[in-house]
Amino acid sequence: MLTNKKQWRIGIIGIYHESNTFIDQRTSMANFAEGHLFFGDAILAEYEKAFHEIGGMVEVLRQHPVDIVPIMYAEATPGGIIDLPTAEQLMHKLRVAVQETEILDGLLVSPHGAAVSENSDDFDGMWLTMIRELLPDIPIIGTLDPHANVSEKMVEVTDALIAYKTNPHIDQRAVGKQAAVLMIDTLAEKIKPVQRLLSSNVAISIEQQYTAASPCLELYHLAEELSRKAGVLSVSINLGFPYADVPDMASSFIVVTDNDEPLADKILKELQDYFVKNHRDFSGKKTSVGEAMEKIEGLDKPVLLLDMGDNVGGGSPGDGTFLLHALESKRSWKSFICICDPEVVKQIIERSMWDHISVIVGGKSDDKHGDPLTSMVKLISIVDGKFTESEARHGGQVRYDMGKTAIVETPNGTTIMITSLRTVPFSLQQLLHFKLEPAAFDVIVAKGVQAPIAAYGPVCPSMIRVNTPGVTTADINRLTYEKRKKPLFPFEEINQL
Numbered sequence: 001m002l003t004n005k006k007q008w009r010i011g012i013i014g015i016y017h018e019s020n021t022f023i024d025q026r027t028s029m030a031n032f033a034e035g036h037l038f039f040g041d042a043i044l045a046e047y048e049k050a051f052h053e054i055g056g057m058v059e060v061l062r063q064h065p066v067d068i069v070p071i072m073y074a075e076a077t078p079g080g081i082i083d084l085p086t087a088e089q090l091m092h093k094l095r096v097a098v099q100e101t102e103i104l105d106g107l108l109v110s111p112h113g114a115a116v117s118e119n120s121d122d123f124d125g126m127w128l129t130m131i132r133e134l135l136p137d138i139p140i141i142g143t144l145d146p147h148a149n150v151s152e153k154m155v156e157v158t159d160a161l162i163a164y165k166t167n168p169h170i171d172q173r174a175v176g177k178q179a180a181v182l183m184i185d186t187l188a189e190k191i192k193p194v195q196r197l198l199s200s201n202v203a204i205s206i207e208q209q210y211t212a213a214s215p216c217l218e219l220y221h222l223a224e225e226l227s228r229k230a231g232v233l234s235v236s237i238n239l240g241f242p243y244a245d246v247p248d249m250a251s252s253f254i255v256v257t258d259n260d261e262p263l264a265d266k267i268l269k270e271l272q273d274y275f276v277k278n279h280r281d282f283s284g285k286k287t288s289v290g291e292a293m294e295k296i297e298g299l300d301k302p303v304l305l306l307d308m309g310d311n312v313g314g315g316s317p318g319d320g321t322f323l324l325h326a327l328e329s330k331r332s333w334k335s336f337i338c339i340c341d342p343e344v345v346k347q348i349i350e351r352s353m354w355d356h357i358s359v360i361v362g363g364k365s366d367d368k369h370g371d372p373l374t375s376m377v378k379l380i381s382i383v384d385g386k387f388t389e390s391e392a393r394h395g396g397q398v399r400y401d402m403g404k405t406a407i408v409e410t411p412n413g414t415t416i417m418i419t420s421l422r423t424v425p426f427s428l429q430q431l432l433h434f435k436l437e438p439a440a441f442d443v444i445v446a447k448g449v450q451a452p453i454a455a456y457g458p459v460c461p462s463m464i465r466v467n468t469p470g471v472t473t474a475d476i477n478r479l480t481y482e483k484r485k486k487p488l489f490p491f492e493e494i495n496q497l
């Protein structure tokens with residue numbers, strides 16, 4: 001008979017990084033520290049109310065006689081491979097945090113699924129394996145970002161993994177709830193989850209990963225239908241993260257059933273059959289910068305230009321200038337663009353409002369994202385770069401920090417927000433909080449592909465995904481892979497499947 005004692009102790013752990021292996025820069029501990037690095041109750045303080053999977057997990061756990069044991073959460077803005085000292089430090093911090101935790105009955109995890117470190121092409125598989133070795137006898141259930149390149153190891157060492165079903169990811173909280181319900185039902189011995197993975201021979205460009213429209217929509221409908229079958233606990237589509245040259249880079253499916261492996265395999269085969277039959281629909285048309293400039297004229301304003309080659313959420317430097325140069329040379333519209341350039345912020349931080357200052361902005365991190373723009377800009381404001389988001393937006397984060405930020409205007413009508421830190425364009429507060437009204441612009445550039453749409457879709461009646469060059473190019477045939485599997489569409493034909 002239970003009295004005051006809680007029935008179960010359930011831990012929560014997340015290490016969340018999307019690693020772009022085509023970037024020269026490495027992701028360091030400083031990047032995690034300036035991102036989101038929390039231990040213990042600080043995890044709940046940050047995420048309990050957020051549209052983040054941990055918020056969903058906690059909401060469900062609070063409805064049951066559970067001791068919630070938040071252990072560790074680490075997230076850095078998508079970027080290059082995690083460097084070796086950082087990978088080792090994260091593993092060490094995690095090991096110590098788990099060893100210091102009293103006995104657990106279950107563990108909820110939140111890996112991204114596309115983390116790569118200097119010592120592992122499958123960093124998520126590595127840390128999840130360590131956790132499993134430390135906690136061999138308890139259920140480990142978690143969520144995945146659908147940009148995961150899922151490995152057999154991740155699936156082997158966990159009991160159930162469920163991917164978000166939306167891109168932009170606006171269902172993170174709901175999927176966190178689903179994972180927590182599975183955990184409660186498992187501990188109550190109502191179910192015994194088993195999961196199976198099928199990694200396909202298809203890679204999908206990020207451009208075709210918008211879940212609210214064809215061709216993803218039909219695939220998600222099929223998965224939804226299959227998930228309603230008796231005995232099925234969840235069906236996940238992992239669209240994959242093509243900017244990682246690793247053996248597991250591909251779209252994949254995970255099916256979790258109630259102790260029924262043959263049923264899981266049967267459902268995987270149905271998904272695979274559909275996917276192979278329709279795989280050609282998943283390679284789309286590309287709009288060049290020049291074509292985009294021509295299209296803008298006839299579209300309702302503001303037009304959202306999605307800078308696919310400099311997709312900060314895919315790890316790119318955020319200082320790409322191809323669209324900036326194109327808009328500047330057109331001189332036709334009032335435009336907005338955000339560029340990460342700490343050097344320029346430092347240069348102008350002491351200047352007065354409305355000063356005219358000569359700057360050389362953007363295009364500095366490498367030679368893949370356009371040349372710097374030289375312009376005599378007018379300084380509009382200097383801000384602290386901090387803002388918060390309270391709505392369901394891609395990534396589920398609440399607090400954002402762009403570092404010291406300067407807002408300037410060029411003589412050609414472009415407003416440039418120059419930040420000190422790379423910042424994902426997932427929240428409209430990035431403009432609103434700093435007194436920039438989206439409707440005042442004809443063109444808004446967001447350095448992303450699908451993720452910004454949750455924020456900008458409601459205020460931009462038109463959008464164009466632009467095939468800009470860069471480390472997150474939509475044209476994945478331009479990337480040079482050495483470790484990926486073969487055959488893999490669109491690089492090779494897969495007719496033999």
Ligand SMILES: [Zn+2]
Nearest residue numbers: 145146147169
């Ligand atoms: Zn994602």
